[in-house]
Amino acid sequence: MSLPPGFLDEIRNRVPISRVIGKKVTWDLRKSNQARGDWWAPCPFHQEKSASFHCDDQKGFYYCFGCHAKGDAIGFLRDHDGMEFIESVKLLAAEAGLSMPEPDPRARERTDRRAQLLEVTEAACRWFRLQLQTGAAAEARDYLQRRGLDQPALDRFEIGFAPDQRTALTAALRDKGFDDARIVDAGMAARPDGGGAPYDRFRGRIVFPIRDGQGRCIGFGGRAMDPNARAKYLNSPETALFDKGRNLYHMGPARAAVSKGQRLVVAEGYMDVIALARAGFEGAVAPLGTAVTEDQLRLMWRISPEPIIALDGDAAGQRAAQRLIDLALPLTGPGQALRFAFLPQGQDPDDLIRAAGPGAMGAVLDQARPLIDLLWSRETAGQVFDSPERRAALDQRLAEAVARIPDEPTRRHYAEEIRRKQWDLFGAARRAQRPGRAAGQGPARRQGASMAPRAPISAIAPPMPEQGEDLLEGAALLICALRPAAMIPVESRLERLLPRDPDRAALLHDLLTRADSPAGRRGLETLRRDAHLGLTPTVIEQKADDAASLILADLLDRLEVARATHQELRRAETEMQGEADEGLTWRMSQIARSRHLTERRELDGVKDAGEDGDALSAQLSDWLSGQIWRKPPRR
Known part of the structure; x- marks a missing residue:
């Protein structure tokens, strides 16, 4: 007006x-x-x-x-x-004490219409909640109970149920005095393409009310109970109340929690938000069935200057991170930053909290990485920069990305951080090529080995089985740091470890040379905080040096098998594009055999550790090496 x-x-x-x-x-x-x-x-x-x-x-x-x-x-x-x-x-x-000026008739009509539609959605919300208590909702109640939702949780999040009937909600709303036009305009019903009476949009679904920042019910999200449903999740359509690209699920309570000092955590779905909020992370929100939009980003920044984007550690999570990089760069600046937290492979927040507790989720959030790290990883992951042209191409890609940042000081700091990362990547190769390395200055380079700078395959969230390799490597380094005496029998093998992460590489160098560097200390602190390493500190602190050495050797065995198997698998997959021959068939059989031996070692634990090959050691072995081939079951 x-x-x-x-x-x-x-x-x-x-x-x-x-x-x-x-x-x-x-x-x-x-x-x-x-x-x-x-x-x-x-x-x-x-x-x-x-x-x-x-x-x-x-x-x-x-x-x-x-x-x-x-x-x-x-x-x-x-x-x-x-x-x-x-x-x-x-x-x-x-x-x-001032009276508002009279609005023009059109504005008043729009305001009145919104108020009328809100009456419909609030009535629908109450009706859905009542339906959850009926016999028709028995399966839905069982599902919610399996997901750990008790009655206080159902009441807190106003979860309801839409019975699998064509016009049950529409009839109930008519009984309350709402006409069909208003029911349809509120998104609660739809008209058939060929004409006829309206039918309910939500049928046979668990229903989650979506409220705006003022607590008004503007729409719903529904999860299908039928596994063969055309859409597992269904949101309200675009209405005068509901614009899914301009709203966030759980926005009002999250804003209140952030104002009291909590972090704003952006998850992927309704159940993730509910699990986070019930675990104490009450500043949790989620986009509404779509990739994060520019309007949603601005809405997040109105709540917190640095939201944490919590993504599943799978390929879909990586793709979502890549999209957010391009969306956020032209908007980022002071008070408008993002951090990214990747969960273990195959797990969402609900899975992780139920499996390992809120502490594990907190550790993942503590390790959230800034946008600059993801930009660098995207432009360098898995590449070899062995020519001026490749390095120039990297410079061009990074310069184009940074140029999209509108704030000059932020742009300058991005450029400085990129120069530091380039020095870490390219400087390592130059330092390794210096002639006459003194004894004790780290592992010697193998004769004829290429020292071209190589970025990690993926520094964002390595796919399986590299996620398991990363866990095994991290556990081995952590054991070496906790029990230095355990390194002695396997020192020559540790020299061949060659971690891809710069901080881990610095930590290994410090351990082998008895040195102390900032990067090494940073690498150790990261490993100590890593929730994915699970039982490692608990087990090792209870072991004698010789038992720790045997566990360390076992981990190195597994790591070497996993890396060799993965390398051969990549080679075989490349050759599969042509005709299979006996050599390819033999190598595939060797891959299967290596995997079988690794899985057998999981079952056998570390029995060869003598009297110390007890249950705790077996737990550690299963926790770490089991990540290579298995994904946690999803409910």
């Missing part, structure tokens, strides 16, 4: 901005000067303990010197509380 000239200024003059913001923050009275209308507080937009958030009553503006959030009272209500512009004006007008 249009507002008369001077109306907003009159609101600002009557309502000091500190009165609006003071309801959301605690002023630092030692730093503030109340008489001058100069106020300071910890910023409500990001987590901090110091008072860097400044509010000036005379100018009517706020500014945070930490996250650079800024605006007036209307902007604060929009950014912090998620209000629409006209809603924030109405609230401030009421605070100022």
Whole structure:
């Protein structure tokens, strides 16, 4: 609606901005000067303990010197509380004792229509919840119980059920006085293409209400109970209330949790959000059945300056990360960053929390990586930079990506970080080629070996079986760091380990040369925090040096078999594009045999560790090497 000239200024003059913001923050009275209308507080937009958030009553503006959030009272209500512009004006007008100007007839009609549609969706929400208690919902209740949802959880998230009947909801809404046109416009029913009576959109589904930032039910998401359904998940259609690209599931509660210091975690689906929130990660949200949109990114940044994107560690998760890189780069800047956390292969947040508890999920979030790391991994993963042309092509790709960042200081810092990563990658090769390496300065290069810089196959989330290789390598390095004496019998094998991760490589160099470097310390700290390594510290701390040596040797055996098998498998897959011959058939049989031997070793544990080959060692062996060939079952 249009507002008369001077109306907003009159609101600002009557309502000091500190009165609006003071309801959301605690002023630092030692730093503030109340008489001058100069106020300071910890910023409500990001987590901090110091008072860097400044509010000036005379100018009517706020500014945070930490996250650079800024605006007036209307902007604060929009950014912090998620209000629409006209809603924030109405609230401030009421605070100022002013009457809102009469809207034009069309605007009033749109507002009235939205209110009418909200009545329909709220009535549908209550009806769905009642249906979950009926006999027709027995299978749905069993499914929810298997997923660990008790009655308090069902009530908290207002989960309901749509019976598998063509017009049950439509009839119930008609009984409440809603006409067919309003039911259809609210997205609760659809009309057949050939004409006729409307039919229910949600049938035979568990139903999740979707509420906006003000807590209003604007739509629904439904999970099919029939495994053969055409769509496992179905969302409300686009309506005057619901735009799936401009909303987030669980947005209101997440915003409240983030304002109290929690992290904003962006998961992939409804059940992931529910599992995260119940495990204590209440700042969880999810996009609504689509890839993250630009509007959703901006909405996330209005809640938190640095959301954590929690993605499954599979190929789909990697593809989602790649899409987000291109979407976020033109928008990133101070107060608008992203971090990425990848879960273990084949697991989503619900799987991980149920299998290993909230601590494992917290560890994954603690290891979330910035956008720059994913950009670097995308442009370098699995490549060999052995010519000026290849390095120049890398420079060009990175320069084009960084050039898309609109904020000049952010662009400059990206360029500096990329130069540092290039030095780490290319400098390692130059240092390895220096003649006359002194004894004790790390593993010697094999005669004739190529020292061309090679990036890791994937530094984002390695696919199977490389995920298992990564776990085995990490466990071996962690054992060496925890029990240095265990390295002695296998030192020559450790020299051939050649970790792809620079920090792990630095840690191995430090262990072999008894040195201490920042990169090595960083690599060790990363391994200690890695939830995927599971039982390693617990087992090793209970072992004598000779038992630890045997476990370490066992892990190295498995790692060497896995790497050799994977390398041969790649070669065989390449040759399969032509005609199979006896040599190819023989190599495939050897791959199968190696895999069989590895699986047998999983079953046998580490019995050759003598009297120390006990259950704990077997647990460690199964936890780590089992990751190579098995994926956790999905429910």
